[in-house]
Amino acid sequence: MRPRCPDGSVSSAGRLFISPHLAWSGRICVLALCSLLFLFTPSRAVADFSGLVVSVLDGDTIEVLHNDRPERIRLSGIDCPEKGQAYGTRAKQAVSELVLGGEVTLQTYGHDKYGRTLADVLLLDGTNVNHTLVEDGWCWWYIGSTCRGILRSNG
Numbered sequence: 001m002r003p004r005c006p007d008g009s010v011s012s013a014g015r016l017f018i019s020p021h022l023a024w025s026g027r028i029c030v031l032a033l034c035s036l037l038f039l040f041t042p043s044r045a046v047a048d049f050s051g052l053v054v055s056v057l058d059g060d061t062i063e064v065l066h067n068d069r070p071e072r073i074r075l076s077g078i079d080c081p082e083k084g085q086a087y088g089t090r091a092k093q094a095v096s097e098l099v100l101g102g103e104v105t106l107q108t109y110g111h112d113k114y115g116r117t118l119a120d121v122l123l124l125d126g127t128n129v130n131h132t133l134v135e136d137g138w139c140w141w142y143i144g145s146t147c148r149g150i151l152r153s154n155g
Contacts, residue, residue: 059091
């Protein structure tokens with residue numbers, strides 16, 4: 001004989017079978033919860049802000065004017081060689097050639113432990129600078145810095 005739970009479900013061989021009317025109400029609860037989370041989660045704009053790049057500190061850190069002040073931006077998802085490491089200076093030069101003195105659009109993902117804004121940096125033509133640096137070999141895709149964890153295409 002199969003043991004019966006108080007809610008009418010039947011347990012057999014370590015498996016729990018839920019009566020159809022309970023399963024339906026559970027689905028409604030899950031759907032309602034997902035809907036509430038969707039409604040009360042702030043939506044992301046296509047771009048969080050745009051600004052002029054006023055400084056390139058190294059291959060993965062730039063400063064962009066935001067509200068008339070330079071804001072330090074850490075390019076999300078990548079890791080370039082540091083100053084003093086092999087190719088560190090050349091990685092900084094590559095970033096400078098792409099963005100210095102130009103207008104960029106930032107898609108932000110919060111802040112790192114140093115208070116820098118984490119962002120994907122987009123040129124006016126839509127080119128993702130983070131991806132370009134990886135594709136050109138100036139840096140590595142750094143999974144530890146992002147929950148996305150995969151290199152997405154530009155299109």
